[in-house]
Amino acid sequence: MLTAASASATASGASHRPFSFDPASTLPGAVPALLIIPMVGLVFILAGVRGRRAAANLGLATVVLTLMDVLLVAWARFRTDSAYTAAFQWINVPVSFAGEQRFQGFGVDLSFRIDHFTLAALVVVLLVFGACLSWHRVAGRNEPGPIRYQVIALGLLLAAVGVVVSGDTLEQAAFWLVAGAATYALLNHRWGGDAFARAGRVALALPFAGDVALFCGAALLYSRFGLTDVTRIAPVLHSTPEVGLKSLTAVALLVFGAVAVRAAVWPFTAWQSAPLDQPASLIALVAGVWPLLAGMVMLRYLPILSLGGAGPQASRVAAYTLAAGALAGPLLSLLTVDLRRALLLASSGAVALSLLGLLYRDAPIVPAAFTGLLAVAAGRAGLLLSAGTLAAALRTVDLRLMGDGWERLRATTAGLLAACAAVCFGVSAAAAARGSSLAAVAFAGGLVLVAVASFRVLFVVGFGELVRRRAFEPDRVREAPAPVAGSGLTVALVGTIAAALAFFTPWAGFLERTRHAVDVRTAVLWLAWPILGLVLAAGAFLTRSQKAVTLLGRLGESYLVGWGTAGALYARFVARPGMQIVRTVEAVAVPAFESGVGRALVSVGVLAGRSFPWVTGALALAAALAIAFGLFSPGVRR
Numbered sequence: 137m138l139t140a141a142s143a144s145a146t147a148s149g150a151s152h153r154p155f156s157f158d159p160a161s162t163l164p165g166a167v168p169a170l171l172i173i174p175m176v177g178l179v180f181i182l183a184g185v186r187g188r189r190a191a192a193n194l195g196l197a198t199v200v201l202t203l204m205d206v207l208l209v210a211w212a213r214f215r216t217d218s219a220y221t222a223a224f225q226w227i228n229v230p231v232s233f234a235g236e237q238r239f240q241g242f243g244v245d246l247s248f249r250i251d252h253f254t255l256a257a258l259v260v261v262l263l264v265f266g267a268c269l270s271w272h273r274v275a276g277r278n279e280p281g282p283i284r285y286q287v288i289a290l291g292l293l294l295a296a297v298g299v300v301v302s303g304d305t306l307e308q309a310a311f312w313l314v315a316g317a318a319t320y321a322l323l324n325h326r327w328g329g330d331a332f333a334r335a336g337r338v339a340l341a342l343p344f345a346g347d348v349a350l351f352c353g354a355a356l357l358y359s360r361f362g363l364t365d366v367t368r369i370a371p372v373l374h375s376t377p378e379v380g381l382k383s384l385t386a387v388a389l390l391v392f393g394a395v396a397v398r399a400a401v402w403p404f405t406a407w408q409s410a411p412l413d414q415p416a417s418l419i420a421l422v423a424g425v426w427p428l429l430a431g432m433v434m435l436r437y438l439p440i441l442s443l444g445g446a447g448p449q450a451s452r453v454a455a456y457t458l459a460a461g462a463l464a465g466p467l468l469s470l471l472t473v474d475l476r477r478a479l480l481l482a483s484s485g486a487v488a489l490s491l492l493g494l495l496y497r498d499a500p501i502v503p504a505a506f507t508g509l510l511a512v513a514a515g516r517a518g519l520l521l522s523a524g525t526l527a528a529a530l531r532t533v534d535l536r537l538m539g540d541g542w543e544r545l546r547a548t549t550a551g552l553l554a555a556c557a558a559v560c561f562g563v564s565a566a567a568a569a570r571g572s573s574l575a576a577v578a579f580a581g582g583l584v585l586v587a588v589a590s591f592r593v594l595f596v597v598g599f600g601e602l603v604r605r606r607a608f609e610p611d612r613v614r615e616a617p618a619p620v621a622g623s624g625l626t627v628a629l630v631g632t633i634a635a636a637l638a639f640f641t642p643w644a645g646f647l648e649r650t651r652h653a654v655d656v657r658t659a660v661l662w663l664a665w666p667i668l669g670l671v672l673a674a675g676a677f678l679t680r681s682q683k684a685v686t687l688l689g690r691l692g693e694s695y696l697v698g699w700g701t702a703g704a705l706y707a708r709f710v711a712r713p714g715m716q717i718v719r720t721v722e723a724v725a726v727p728a729f730e731s732g733v734g735r736a737l738v739s740v741g742v743l744a745g746r747s748f749p750w751v752t753g754a755l756a757l758a759a760a761l762a763i764a765f766g767l768f769s770p771g772v773r774r
Contacts (some may be wrong), residue, residue: 416524587669
């Protein structure tokens with residue numbers, strides 16, 4: 137009876153024992169699953185999914201499962217400041233048995249580096265993917281190749297996660313190249329016309345130069361240090377023999393070139409603005425994901441990119457380029473009446489300001505700048521998704537023919553408003569910790585111009601007059617379905633939340649404990665610049681909005697005519713002669729060379745065939761003489 141009572145008491149104590157689960161115990165499996173889950177979803181779609189709806193559901197399920205895995209890893213690493221690192225052997229090739237030990241073998245590990253910057257970037261990337269796939273599931277149901285779209289999108293997801301979590305420079309470059317190939321395939325989702333083909337060439341050639349630059353930078357870094365982990369290179373950056381500032385400056389410029397091209401900072405916006413006729417979910421996905429990937433690469437290479445790592449030329453080139461892009465992109469946005477192009481160019485200025493903030497490694501600006509980049513990336517996706525919904529409902533992308541969005545498309549216009557707020561106010565906290573007078577001027581002017589260019593579109597689309605035109609009746613305009621309108625609104629709200637987090641000291645401490653946060657009072661004062669831009673855009677709209685838009689459209693047409701004339705001159709005096717030389721070489725020189733080499737080989741063969749008996753006899757005579765000499769030598773006789 138006592139035994140039964142003790143067993144009952146033990147069972148009762150076990151039932152009231154609090155639930156204990158250590159998420160850190162799951163890290164050895166949860167961290168590799170960040171790449172395994174997208175890979176499994178990709179293989180499943182390739183293996184047997186043949187329906188549009190099934191492929192869309194599986195793509196969304198893959199994104200959701202990956203997000204749950206990221207949240208599990210974040211739970212495990214929430215209170216830990218140090219980075220979690222893990223490595224799995226991938227490539228290990230011995231190349232030498234002498235010389236410096238670091239260069240005796242070439243190895244690339246599948247390594248993971250999980251810190252708080254990585255976790256925040258992963259969450260935003262996956263939310264952008266989820267919003268774009270959800271939008272395309274309904275709004276893009278009539279698009280060609282629905283299964284191909286899901287396959288390419290999951291391939292981009294796999295590569296994007298790989299770029300974010302990579303702790304090895306060569307591994308990161310490999311994932312970067314895969315992401316570039318998937319992006320090119322996405323931007324060529326539609327085909328069948330010359331316009332799509334020309335846009336596809338721009339989307340291939342320009343970004344490929346940046347991809348090669350990143351690979352060359354990583355290879356040059358390995359050739360100098362024999363290491364592929366930047367955290368291990370940083371302590372020996374200036375103490376390694378025969379490695380000077382020239383090599384480090386070359387690495388910094390190559391890496392920054394890749395970052396600027398792929399982030400689509402002006403003048404590299406052409407590869408994203410050229411294929412704007414593709415579905416809005418594709419452009420939003422590319423425009424939202426690539427700034428974050430570029431920011432993560434820049435964050436990894438900060439010991440080299442920042443002042444004090446490489447030579448001063450690299451940091452100056454990067455600062456001047458980003459400052460020019462922050463001002464020129466929004467200015468050019470004012471000269472276009474294309475809804476999508478205007479928003480893309482306006483938000484490119486905010487991307488440039490965020491990357492400019494990341495350059496100042498020794499200032500308390502990095503957490504605020506990175507948070508601003510999160511806000512801008514999510515805001516860009518929200519801008520372009522909302523723009524695609526508006527263009528489909530109003531049947532035009534011309535700002536002069538749009539209006540009444542707040543009355544007829546309230547949820548979509550609210551998403552556009554939240555996205556504009558995220559893009560315009562997200563970088564204000566980083567501006568408060570400016571590193572120099574150049575940065576102060578760029579931040580002030582850029583914030584005003586980005587706000588003017590973004591809110592100009594909002595006021596015209598949301599509160600302008602929607603006129604009746606041929607085959608279009610304004611009274612028939614209805615709000616888009618909830619998954620379509622809600623996708624843009626959701627990801628825009630994510631960007632707005634990120635913009636608000638940039639002003640909070642605990643969030644900056646969570647991202648990087650060793651830095652002190654930006655002074656909130658100073659950061660709030662910098663909100664005056666985007667507010668000034670908002671007031672200017674509202675004033676221009678309230679005075680003569682339609683005339684202002686028409687005038688800017690005419691200026692933009694004149695600008696395009698000027699570029700067209702320059703392009704015609706280039707084609708006349710450079711491209712056409714160059715192509716003529718290429719055609720001449722291909723049509724005349726190459727066949728002549730091939731025929732000459734062929735005749736020479738035939739002649740050699742004929743000569744060898746005719747001289748074969750003589751060669752055979754000479755070899756037989758030499759063999760006989762060698763045997764005879766060996767037999768009659770003194771050694772044999774003895």
